[in-house]
Every structure is written in structure tokens, then in C-alpha cells.
Amino acid sequence: MEFSKTLSVTETPIPGVLLFDLPVHGDNRGWFKENWQRERMLAAGLPDFGPVQNNISFNDKAGTTRGIHAEPWDKFVSVASGRIFGAWVDLREGPTFGTVFTAELDPGKAIFIPRGVANSYQTLDDNTSYVYLVNDHWSADAEYTFLNLADETVNIPWPIPLEEAELSDKDKAHPRLADVVPMPPRRTLVLGAGGQLGRALRDAYAGDTSVEFAERSDFDVADPASFEKRNWRRYSTIINAAAYTAVDEAETEEGRRAAWALNVTAVAALSKVAATYGLVLVHVSSDYVFDGSLKSHSEDEQPAPLGVYGQTKAAGDAAVSVVPRHYIVRTSWVIGDGGNFVRTMASLAARGIAPAVVDDQVGRLTFAGDLAAGIKHLLQAKAPFGTYNVTNDGEPQSWADVAAEVFQLVGASRGDVTGVSTEEYFRGKQAAPRPLNSVLELDKIKATGFTPADASQRLKEYLRSSV
Incomplete structure (x- = not known):
């Protein structure tokens, strides 16, 4: 992980998905970073998405793979410990439906995912934690859109093959891209x-x-x-x-x-x-x-x-x-x-x-x-x-x-x-x-x-x- 980078943002092939380099400051004791700072993030290009909830996902083993889920809210994801391989697929109605972006995230990276863009994460280290801010509270009637992790059309290059990874039965049962109902716009x-x-x-x-x-x-x-x-x-x-x-x-x-x-x-x-x-x-x-x-x-x-x-x-x-x-x-x-x-x-x-x-x-x-x-x-x-x-x-x-x-x-x-x-x-x-x-x-x-x-x-x- 590189220390003392300048806060910067990179646009991705998926409209609205933004990849951030976060300044991480470290010494012999460990490291510190501002995970989300509204004023600086806005100046860098992050939408003022109004987060209302902060969640943490802890994963015991390398190879733990979650997703691919498109949620009805915006999401800002960063790593607290370890590393993850992230895959994002646009499942919104429109011409970019099916567009894929992948990247490796460590504590010096973060990503903003707008509503309707599906996200999936595979841990690359044991004891990996990632943090995400969302701008709506979970509710029973929340409308998700899902894609199968093994979909041949998007062909995500998982670092750890799915047959060797930790997956839930529910994630294994999600539809292929041809059968996905796109998430409509707000x-x-x-x-x-x-x-x-x-x-x-x-x-x-x-x-x-x-x-x-x-x-x-x-x-x-x-x-x-x-x-x-x-x-x-x-x-x-x-x-x-x-x-x-x-x-x-x-x-x-x-x-x-x-x-x-x-x-x-x-x-x-x-x-x-x-x-x-x-x-x-x-x-x-x-x-x-x-x-x-x-x-x-x-x-x-x-x-x-x-x-x-x-x-x-x-x-x-x-x-x-x-x-x-x-x-x-x-x-x-x-x-x-x-x-x-x-x-x-x-x-x-x-x-x-x-x-x-x-x-x-x-x-x-x-x-x-x-x-x-x-x-x-x-x-x-x-x-x-x-x-x-x-x-x-x-x-x-x-x-x-x-x-x-x-x-x-x-x-x-x-x-x-x-x-x-x-x-x-x-x-x-x-x-x-x-x-x-x-x-x-x-x-x-x-x-x-x-x-x-x-x-x-x-x-x-x-x-x-x-x-």
C-alpha cells in the first residue's frame, strides 16, 4: 500500500462509477486515513449522495466472494484491512447495460457505486474487512437486481476461481445476464x-x-x-x-x-x-x-x-x-x-x-x-x-x-x-x-x-x- 498519495478520482467505463485514490498516512505504528470527507470528496467529483448508514463486512478467508447485487441506493466502498478484488456490472436500463469494470482495492482505494450498478467482492487476504456508506436504510421492500457470478457474458476474471471460492447458495442461483430485468431509473x-x-x-x-x-x-x-x-x-x-x-x-x-x-x-x-x-x-x-x-x-x-x-x-x-x-x-x-x-x-x-x-x-x-x-x-x-x-x-x-x-x-x-x-x-x-x-x-x-x-x-x- 502506497502512503501519502493525493486524493484523486478516476472515471470508469460505467457512468457514475468513480474510483478514488485515498491519502493514507503511515509510520511504524500503523496507518491513518480519512475514509470519507464530504468537502474534499465533493471537490474531487464525488456526488453529494447523503449517506445515512455505515456498514462493515468482515471476511475470515481469502476467496470469500459476495454478489453480484445491484441495490436501490448509492454506495461508497473502501477497505479497512486486507485486499479485495471488486467487480461491477451496470444493470441499469440504458445503453451501458452489461458494462463491466474490475479493480483491486486496498485501504488506499475506494469506489463510488450509483444505484443500479451491481457490485461483487472477492477477498484476496484472510481477515479482510471493507466498509460501505449507503444513502438509504435497508427495508424489506427494497428492490434489488442480481447477476450470476459465473455469467459467461460478462466473463469476470476472478483471481480465485469460483469453484475454489466461498460462495453462498443464494448467489450461485442468480440469473444470467440475458435473464436479468434491468433496474429502472428513479x-x-x-x-x-x-x-x-x-x-x-x-x-x-x-x-x-x-x-x-x-x-x-x-x-x-x-x-x-x-x-x-x-x-x-x-x-x-x-x-x-x-x-x-x-x-x-x-x-x-x-x-x-x-x-x-x-x-x-x-x-x-x-x-x-x-x-x-x-x-x-x-x-x-x-x-x-x-x-x-x-x-x-x-x-x-x-x-x-x-x-x-x-x-x-x-x-x-x-x-x-x-x-x-x-x-x-x-x-x-x-x-x-x-x-x-x-x-x-x-x-x-x-x-x-x-x-x-x-x-x-x-x-x-x-x-x-x-x-x-x-x-x-x-x-x-x-x-x-x-x-x-x-x-x-x-x-x-x-x-x-x-x-x-x-x-x-x-x-x-x-x-x-x-x-x-x-x-x-x-x-x-x-x-x-x-x-x-x-x-x-x-x-x-x-x-x-x-x-x-x-x-x-x-x-x-x-x-x-x-x-
Whole structure:
């Protein structure tokens, strides 16, 4: 064993499997090493996998062989005494299924094994002990995937032939690679799957069996019991498309309570789950977190909400912002499958009704399909975590401009739409204050490689297909 090596990491042919050289310091008394040190390991490239349990395996005889087991958690393995020959086989769904990596480990080596990669160890010395950290507690319903030690396809070069080694009968009975059912990836949970964005996310992820959709009847984010029923270790990502969006009703006593319950208390509970289990949390925010005093809003602008709805969305954003792995996706003027402003204007035009529409609130439409595509892009591209504005692109418009464009596109006259100020439109009505400028800057999302479509083009397509 070599002393005083520098901590370093080597990538292996199996994605996510990392082999570490550990600094071991020795003298005439023996040796010492830092087996796992979070800050230094993270700097070297180890994922922040959040270990919750430390286990030790002691083996009397050289030739003791265990595995090949793929477990539903991540694992960091190192040797305390002796030496082991390790073999790892990728048993995850995907193009690297069946990939093999082998290495000898002594106290100066360690290896990180992600969920779904099978591991096996053969001791090369008597009285060998190895230590492993795992990021989940053992449970009776844990889902393993196994491979036979003698599988001819992976052809592992065991230093001690298996017929001479110590094996369990159970390990001898595991299936060959051709009969192994690959371990599926951790799941993505979409909450609020019945809303406009939720339905668009269903379309965006159509055919992806790793994505699970939950409407309120399946998972009520306002009910603590919903959180207790889930094994969160089976998930990698939560997309929260559930929200209280009744802007005007939020100003009433009943609406205020409902808005805070759904937009803040429930979001704080989701944030706690995501932080505890290391999940990615995608949370959809709103232009209403701003007062609209600026002509456009960047992701760095401090919230200054005018009404209760905006206040609850800003408070929810604050809760999500402390989750290490989060995306706050801020959007505006969402148009999707269901009742919305565009459908209303098209209906009025068809019935020959000439509406008065607010002309001093300016922003951009966001079509739900493009918002869903933006969320999917952030996750697939592994964009840096943080806040992103996602709307459609193009020249900002007022609601009256949008209404006039709808009228023209459906064959009515733009002149049928009359502009009116927000103050005049809501005079005598109970209504929430609204930001007059809702234009969200798009430079940050574009820098990740996502180009939002032009809102006017999407409006034409939407009217052709949906109205």
C-alpha cells in the first residue's frame, strides 16, 4: 500500500462509477486515513449522495466472494484491512447495460457505486474487512437486481476461481445476464397533472415510463398524509405544477387561507422532502412576484408582490430556493388546454361580441407546451440550478393587443376590441392588484440552449388546433 498519495478520482467505463485514490498516512505504528470527507470528496467529483448508514463486512478467508447485487441506493466502498478484488456490472436500463469494470482495492482505494450498478467482492487476504456508506436504510421492500457470478457474458476474471471460492447458495442461483430485468431509473413525479401545465407535461413526457403523474386525487400537496405514503428514495425529481391561481379570490378571507396553504405551506413541505432526499425540485413561479414597476424582469430582481397571490408565490419561491437542487421556473400569461383568455376572446369573436380589454398590462403569452418543453430541457441538459424565466418570445403585447390579434386570426375585426385601463376595467369590482409590466427577460434560459418560440406564431397554431 502506497502512503501519502493525493486524493484523486478516476472515471470508469460505467457512468457514475468513480474510483478514488485515498491519502493514507503511515509510520511504524500503523496507518491513518480519512475514509470519507464530504468537502474534499465533493471537490474531487464525488456526488453529494447523503449517506445515512455505515456498514462493515468482515471476511475470515481469502476467496470469500459476495454478489453480484445491484441495490436501490448509492454506495461508497473502501477497505479497512486486507485486499479485495471488486467487480461491477451496470444493470441499469440504458445503453451501458452489461458494462463491466474490475479493480483491486486496498485501504488506499475506494469506489463510488450509483444505484443500479451491481457490485461483487472477492477477498484476496484472510481477515479482510471493507466498509460501505449507503444513502438509504435497508427495508424489506427494497428492490434489488442480481447477476450470476459465473455469467459467461460478462466473463469476470476472478483471481480465485469460483469453484475454489466461498460462495453462498443464494448467489450461485442468480440469473444470467440475458435473464436479468434491468433496474429502472428513479422516477419523476409531476404534481398538479390535471392543470394546463400538467396536461402539457403529460404530452412532453408521453411514453416515458419513468415519469409519474399525480392529480390532486392522487397526491394532495396540502395534505401531510400524502407525503408519508411515498418512498421518496424511488424518485429523483419532483415537478410541482400544482398551485392556487385564483388571483382575485386570493384577496378574500377564504381565498387567502387557501392560497397560503397551497402556494406556501405545501411548497415548504415539498422543499423539505427534496432537501432531505437529495431530489431535484422544479417549481413553477409567476410574474406576480413583481410589482411591474420595471419594463422587464430578470431572474435576479428582488420580489415585490402587490397582492396576496403574488405574496404567496414569492414566499413559495423563497422556500424552494434553499433546496440545493432546484429550478424555479418563472412564467406569465399561461395558455394551454382548458379555459383561458385566448379561448374566451375567440368565443366572443364568434358570437359577435365587442369586448373592452385591458391595454396597460404588458407581457408575453406562454403556451403550456413550450413551458413544459422548457422544464424538460432544463432537466435533460442538467442546466445549473437556480431561477429561470420561461415564456414565449417576441414583441411584448398588452392583453388588448392579444385580444385584437385573436379576433383578426379567427376572421373578426381587430377594431372590435376596445382598450381600457386596468383601473377603469376593475372599477367597482373586487380584484387583486396586478403588475402592469410582466415582461420576463429570456437571456438566461436561452444561454442553456433553449430557444422559446415566438408567441404570435404559437398563437396562430393554437387557434388552428384548439379553437
